[in-house]
Amino acid sequence: MPAIRSLAFAAVFVAPTLAVAQDVTDGEKVFKKCMSCHSVKAGENKVGPSLFGIVDRPVASVEGFKYSEAMKAKGGAWTEAELDPYLLNPKQAVPGTHMSFMGLKKAEDRAAIIAYLATLK
Numbered sequence: 584m585p586a587i588r589s590l591a592f593a594a595v596f597v598a599p600t601l602a603v604a605q606d607v608t609d610g611e612k613v614f615k616k617c618m619s620c621h622s623v624k625a626g627e628n629k630v631g632p633s634l635f636g637i638v639d640r641p642v643a644s645v646e647g648f649k650y651s652e653a654m655k656a657k658g659g660a661w662t663e664a665e666l667d668p669y670l671l672n673p674k675q676a677v678p679g680t681h682m683s684f685m686g687l688k689k690a691e692d693r694a695a696i697i698a699y700l701a702t703l704k
């Protein structure tokens with residue numbers, strides 16, 4: 584009996600951790616679509632700003648990066664709730680943004696990439 588109980592315990596508490604780990608690995612793959620324009624190294628800007636620490640970072644806050652007026656005017660921070668619609672359709676979420684990216688149509692791709700971006704701290 585105790586063995587079964589600890590198995591059930593493992594199933595409940597380990598499974599969500601595995602799901603997150605899977606998301607992070609998937610997210611790293613999805614990030615290939617962003618790599619031409621974004622680095623994950625702090626302070627390394629390409630066509631787009633460095634995405635190091637992007638989750639919960641204030642919008643348009645990378646020193647020395649030339650953001651669009653639209654992005655500078657957006658305000659707030661890149662919470663998961665703000666990142667999701669932006670990654671789905673950048674031009675619709677922030678009209679006038681300079682980010683030329685068609686968006687990630689699949690919700691699971693967006694969830695995975697946000698999980699990956701959250702590890703960059």
Ligand code: HEC
Nearest residue numbers: 616617620630631642643644650651654680681682683684
């Ligand atoms: C073709 C180049 C390009 C691609 C591809 C691209 N981006 Fe961007 N990204 C930009 C540019 C340029 C900006 C600055 C936008 C502005 O100032 O309006 C930006 C801005 C951002 C911001 C806001 C940063 C801040 O400091 O406020 C986030 C978040 C972001 N991109 C995430 C992503 C993710 C995630 C992907 C891949 C799914 C991606 N981008 C793909 C060019 C790109």
